[in-house]
Structure formats: structure tokens, C-alpha cells
Amino acid sequence: MKKNKIFVACDTTSIIKIKRIIKETQNSNIKFGYKFGLQFLNSKNGRKFVSSLKNKITFGDYKLADIPNTCVSTIKAVKDLKFNYITIHISSGLKAIKAAKKVSGSTKLIGVTILTSLDNKSLKEIGFEKDVKKLVYKQAKLAAKAKLDAIVCSPQEIKIVKKIFKKEIITPGIRLPGDNKGDQKRVMTPKQAFQNGATAIVIGRSILKGKIKNNIQKLIKELN
Ligand code: C5P
Numbered sequence: 001m002k003k004n005k006i007f008v009a010c011d012t013t014s015i016i017k018i019k020r021i022i023k024e025t026q027n028s029n030i031k032f033g034y035k036f037g038l039q040f041l042n043s044k045n046g047r048k049f050v051s052s053l054k055n056k057i058t059f060g061d062y063k064l065a066d067i068p069n070t071c072v073s074t075i076k077a078v079k080d081l082k083f084n085y086i087t088i089h090i091s092s093g094l095k096a097i098k099a100a101k102k103v104s105g106s107t108k109l110i111g112v113t114i115l116t117s118l119d120n121k122s123l124k125e126i127g128f129e130k131d132v133k134k135l136v137y138k139q140a141k142l143a144a145k146a147k148l149d150a151i152v153c154s155p156q157e158i159k160i161v162k163k164i165f166k167k168e169i170i171t172p173g174i175r176l177p178g179d180n181k182g183d184q185k186r187v188m189t190p191k192q193a194f195q196n197g198a199t200a201i202v203i204g205r206s207i208l209k210g211k212i213k214n215n216i217q218k219l220i221k222e223l224n
Contacts, residue, residue: 004194004223007035007059007170009204013043021207022056024216030223033057033084035202050081058083063112065089068099075103087112087152090139097146108149108168113139113161116154116173119185132186133160140165152202154186155193162197172202176218179206190222 008025010018018034025032034056040046041060050058060083064071071088078086088100090111101109113136114123120131128135136157141164143151150168153161158169173187181187182205193201207215 005031005033005057005200006190006219007033007057007200007202008207009035009037009061009172009202011037011039011204012208013040013046015045015049017208017212018049020212021216024213028220030220031057033059033200035059035061035204037061038063047081050083057085059085059087059110061087063087063089064096064100065092066096068093068096071096071100072103075100075107079105079107083107085110085150090142094142094146097142097148101146101148110150110152110168110170111139111143111146111148113143113151113153113157116186117183122185133157136160137164150199155188155196155198155201156186158193158196158198168199169197170200170202171198172204174201174203174206176203176206176215176222190219194223 008021010021036050060078060081064074071092075086085108087110088097090097090113097111114132123132136153137160140151140161144165150170151161151165152170152172154173155171158171161169171193173184174190174193175181175187177189190201
């Protein structure tokens with residue numbers, strides 16, 4: 001299972017918890033990375049902690065959704081953190097994602113498609129006329145056009161994205177068997193996501209709730 005890459009969503013403000021996650025994910029034949037989102041990055045000691053990490057695969061989940069100028073200046077502003085990956089919403093538009101790609105340098109730029117917490121009903125509420133699959137397909141085309149390095153989509157759209165986008169496909173919306181979906185709508189288990197062709201998965205609450213050590217063991221067992 002060497003090919004599998006797993007990003008643990010470090011959705012907490014507790015550095016102790018994150019250190020535990022890092023400790024429990026060493027010495028496995030699975031490649032682990034650590035995803036830091038808005039909660040941790042905006043917490044008092046979050047940024048400093050990320051800057052102290054050495055030899056880890058890191059993922060800054062900023063989910064930029066802004067005008068080209070702001071996307072570009074934000075990517076420049078976090079260069080010192082040397083993230084391996086950073087996210088931008090493809091819905092920021094082709095100009096914004098192209099401009100962001102121009103300045104992202106060695107950090108891989110990931111285009112985020114329709115959030116995994118949305119379904120066709122929620123899209124209609126926002127005013128989108130197309131369904132999830134059609135929108136994700138369109139967004140994958142834009143990501144390819146802007147030469148982004150990776151796409152975030154739900155595991156349910158991997159096959160559609162693969163038709164058009166040939167680089168990394170990273171899927172959140174992952175639950176260990178038996179776990180609650182919570183606010184996520186389009187979910188699969190880690191095994192199903194990899195079987196569908198994900199190159200990496202993102203998993204948060206299935207790891208963070210309860211005993212981190214046991215959850216990570218359960219995850220590793222599921223994939224071995
Ligand atoms: O706890 P859970 O596994 O649902 O967390 C999923 C993580 O992936 C969260 O950090 C969330 O912000 C992120 N994410 C997502 N859906 C996307 C993009 C990112 O759930 N489309």
C-alpha cells in the first residue's frame with residue numbers, strides 16, 4: 001500500500017493533539033501528510049507550529065476564494081511556511097487560478113471543486129442549475145487548463161475527474177466504516193476511495209474523535 005497517501009485533517013487548535021497524530025503516524029508503510037485548515041492556521045500558535053515542522057508533508061488548506069490579486073498576494077504571504085500543497089477554490093475563476101499557479105512555485109496548487117458537504121439540493125439553493133457531477137467536470141477542465149497540480153473532489157467524482165485531469169486527485173469526504181457522515185454529504189471509506197482511483201485521501205473526524213491511536217490503527221488495518 002506504498003502508493004497510498006493520507007492527509008490527516010488537523011482540525012483542532014490543540015498542538016498536543018497534532019503532536020499525537022504525528023507520533024502515531026510514523027513507522028507505517030503508508031505515506032502520511034498533515035493538512036492544516038483555517039481553524040488551526042488562524043489559532044494563536046498555529047502558524048508558528050507549522051513553521052517548526054521538519055521533513056513532513058504539509059498541506060495548507062486555505063481554500064482561497066477571492067479575486068486574482070488577493071489569491072496571489074496570499075500565496076506570497078505564506079511562502080515562508082514552505083507548504084507542499086495549498087488549496088484554492090476553482091470557483092475563484094480561471095484568471096485567479098492561473099495567476100495563483102504562476103506564483104505558487106514549488107508548492108503544489110490544488111484546485112478545490114464542489115465541497116463534499118454539498119449535494120444537488122444545496123447547489124440549487126445557491127442558484128446553480130447544473131448538478132454536482134456536471135459542475136465538477138467543468139471545474140476539472142478549468143484546473144487542467146490552468147495546469148494545477150492536483151484536484152480536491154469527493155470520492156464519488158473521481159472517475160469523472162480522471163477523464164479530464166491527469167495529475168493528483170485528493171479526496172476528502174472519507175469515513176471509516178460505521179462512522180457518522182456528520183455534515184459531509186458525498187462520502188466513501190478510505191478503501192473505496194483508493195479503489196476508485198484517489199491518489200490521496202483526507203481524513204479528519206474519523207481520526208480525531210475518541211482515541212487517536214486506535215483510530216489510526218483502524219485506518220492502517222483497513223488499508224493493509
Ligand atoms: O472531518 P472530516 O474528515 O469530514 O474533514 C474533512 C476535511 O477536509 C476538513 O478539514 C475540510 O475542511 C476538508 N475539505 C472537505 N471538503 C472539501 C475540501 C476540503 O471536507 N471539498
